[in-house]
Amino acid sequence: MAFSKLELFHSLILVLSVVSVQALTWTTTPFNPPAIPLAVRSPYLSAWLAQGAGAALNDVWPTFWTGSVVGWAGFVKVDGKAYSFLGAPNVPGAAFTKATQKSSQFTSTQSIFVLSAGPIDLTITFISPVEPTDLVKQSTPFAYMAVSAASTDGSPHSVQVYSDISAEWVSGDNSLTANWSTTTGNVLTHQVQLATQAVFTENNDHIQYGSAFYSTTNTVGATYQTGADVTVRAQFINNGRLPNTQDTNFRAVSNNWPVFGLAHDLGSVTSSTAPVVFSVGHLRDPAIKYIVAGGATQARSSYFWSQFSSPAALITSFLGDYANALSRARAFDSKVNIDASKISADYASVVALSIRQAMGATEITISKNSDGSFNKNDIIMFMKEISSDGNVNTVDVIFPAWPVLLYTNPALGKYLLEGLFRYQATGQYPNKWSVHDLGSSYPNALGHNDGRDEAMPVEESGNMIIMALSYAQKTGDNSHLTQYSALLDQWTQFLIEDSLIPANQISTDYFAGSLANQTNLAIKGIIGIKAMSQIAQRLGDTSKSANYSSIAASYVSQWQTLAASSSGKHVTLSYGNSASWGLTYNLYADKLLKLNLFPASVYEMQTAWYKTVAQPFGIPLDTRHTYTKSDWEIWTAGIVTDTATRDLFISSVKKWASDGLSTQPFGDWYETTNGQPEGFRARPVVGGHLALLVL
Template sequence: MTAGPVDLTVNFLSPVEPTDLVKQSLPFSYFVLSAAPNDGKSHSVQIYSDISAEWVSGDDSLTVNWTTTTGSVVTHQVQLEQQTLFGEVSDRIQQGSAFYSTPSVTGLTYQTGQDEVVRAQFINSGKLLNTKDTQFRAVSDDWPVFALSHDLGTISAATPPVVVSIGHIRDPAVQYIIANGALQNRSLYFWSQFSSVQDAISSFLGDYSNALSRAQTFDSKVQTDASAISADYASIVALSVRQAFGATEITVSKTTSGSFDTSDVMMFMKEISSDGNVNTVDVIFPAWPIFLYTNPTLGKYLLLPLFEYQATGQYPNKWSVHDMGASYPKALGHNDGNDEPMPVEESGNMLIMTLSYIQKTNDQSLITSYFNLLDQWTQFLISDSLIPANQISTDDFAGSLANQTNLAIKGIYGDDSSWGLSYNMFADKLLGTNVFPQSVYDMQTAWYSTVANSLGVPLDTRHTYTKSDWEIWTSAIVSSNTVRDLFITAVRNYAADGKSSQPLARIADAAVCHNGAECICSKCDCAYHRWSK
């Protein structure tokens, strides 16, 4: 950003640390600022930033309180006065605290109070008052903010980075059902190394330069590997990495003595922007390749909550459960068996992910520990999947349908006029099972380009919309680079066209939202509109 003769550079870094469970489980991001003159002259520079109490609730009418601690690190902490354990409002957790921190250095000042008052103080004097507002109130009552100001002095060149951390911590993080209906509270993995939030924040702030170096190394590898396909594909992968990891939390349980049990690691994923389910099998499934690529063990940790729960015998159906709970972070299972019914979809997904994990790692523990479950799901697929009954698939917003080809593919139709993205054939290539002859891939490849539109290829003949995840999977199995790039470029263009409020939405509709007309779904609550949001 430019302020007259001075340029201000703001860097945001949310580290992805797939091989370090402690660092990956730290719920913090870096907010880093530096200034430089753009006219070759010296200038006096002060910078300001704040967060508001909106960080801690989905209901701005609720009362919050806050503290500011000083020392080697200055930290603003804000939280709801009355918290709801494991509760959410509008996808916002109603538990825990937000933390806004920076090392205590010369020129640092802080202040808490009404947004207009605190910001005016800085505008008028270039510094804050080191005062604390103690009138705790509702989020929307005079909008309390928690501010930091750094006086950089007179600068003649680019300044060293001013490092700020921002994040949100709650403990316990997840409630998980174990045998006999008992409930277990699980904590984020980083607690196994740090005894306090302050210790975790200090470590995180002090690690910035190393974290940046690791991030650059990781990004370089991702860029190099993805660019072997195309520049457009590399762009999609770069955008997808944070989106995939940002929805996950790595947890541990406690032993009977109260210490953290690092031998009991489980990873949980929230289904965001739809219904908030926990560890939805068909949401883990499209993200599965990134875990195989970065650290397959993370994939295992995602599957373990599902395996462990079903191994207790509390889930009554013969097929795989759809998810671990209806509302994150309550992983309470479905002892009544009334989870969203995707019997072929989820059973096939679990088998495919398990086998691909074993092929990648040679770790056979999932088979040895859960053989009975895997066999049970396999026998179900043998009896049910060749001609699937009327049921929903992962594309449940599209409604149920009998004899879905993609479901039949999961287990190994008669309408010659129907077609769809056969994305599930990706598993045939991933696993090297060679169930389908090359002629099938060639036939599909030739067909797709005849039905493509500006957003690639529609999901199936029933609709005009498509899904970004399944387009990318389909691109991986076609036998023509031209057709492959048709899919990839369509997804890239959709993500970059500026017409969606989401960074990389799953669903796109060329007929409704991308023809320059107003989206008719904005006036209703139809399935398409809910999912496209």
């Protein structure tokens, strides 16, 4: 029987993915990713288990998204014998062996590991809640680790569980001095922070103020200790409990590595135990410095502070909510899996790996009233451009991430755009196009009053108009369109000037360089003009709507001639260069907004073309390089006209994510010829992998 090239390609992917999984000594569901999220809730609460070809939970230290270690250790004692289950600790003078990992699994909100420690199986569940419709919960930068034990031989066994975090959670510089304290009561909490705080300041992408918290419920048999890593860990390994003592010799993070240990005695275990629950979090206040009218700045706080008066109150509530949080997480995971599996199993797995990462780059904030109370009606969400720039609310990072917001709660998209609209409405930004970002260094949203931000004029103007309309279409809420209609119109006027034949400029794919007459960029600008026509229609201005609609239609017909290659088989990357081509992912907005602006023949032509230029790991971004972007591949999967080509894009991204060549949190930029990662990691743009769920 004969196979098409596409079928052979899919068969090869299947074989390679099976081979990579068989190399591991444990089962992986749905696959083994480059890094497994453990606690990923904010730009500063970010702990991952690097994988590459595969690493058990107790093979390596968890790391911050940058790759720097965040010490997080776990031990269990079974009938007096100690085993490590988390991290890669070295404890001289204390005997322990490594538990054996049996399985790992990730869902949209959870990472679950099963390890055997002699006759006991431990199930370790990490939950980074995704609570998009509850702003208090979604804005809480805390995650859970739950540990349960079960006898595998039917006999009772004595079991004690221990875990600690190190002071590495509070700085990007381990030579800096930390201090710490422990509070007891219904909850045991270790709090650690830098001795010298620097508000709104980062060091190696770690925030330099606020505190890390490690907590557990103070049940019978719970004990604690702070001190040097080898001291505290040896205490548990040798004794199965901690002495409830505190080290007050405050010192540098790397000076006899201070750690903050918590232990539970589970007693005699026969069947499965209720989980021992730990919470880890990082709190700071204020969270963001934001520019307001007249160049003044406003200190904004995380939304959850409107409900909790202290860290202790928040932690007590968070720990007490574990059972409900687990139930909600499972329901969310199930919904996402059901929705995405309608497209394919590969797609469901890519989506599941993307959600925590996308949401973990965001923070929801509110301002204070003059009397010091919180103004819960003034909500702005902020997103850090993780790894590529560190900017605040970069428009062309929000844009690819947009599908995760439309899918989970479109209101979050509104809150993310609000800061950009509000700043530009003050008139402080001098350019006629949309600003690129709200600040060059997170968490300082100080704008660009000098107009010298990274200029992506057509890119950002089109993005803002498209996102504003898509939010209104999804929700029926026209408030942004009404309030900021003058800005939207100003940007549209610029697009009329510069989008049919775009001047030499960079687009969101700035790493590929600037280029004049970019075909795909022109698509975005033309769709932006048509989107403004729809906005005018929604606001009751029929003559403006008709005018913009007519301009957009005229531009499309001109674009078809300008963009055509001499072969007639594809559109070009830039006008006049028939040998060039690229992913025309900006057509996705035409589908998303249901504009039907570009003719079906363009979609059909591009679909046929992409099949002919696929590399082993996907379709290149354009002819300048053989690398690609996973977000734009999935967006392009949303515009192709047959399922075989759609699945080619999806399976390529899955193949890249599971190829074992990267140890970084899901990178969106990679090489299509050999599956090697390029420079980006942990970026929120993977929210764009949900593009097919919102069409």
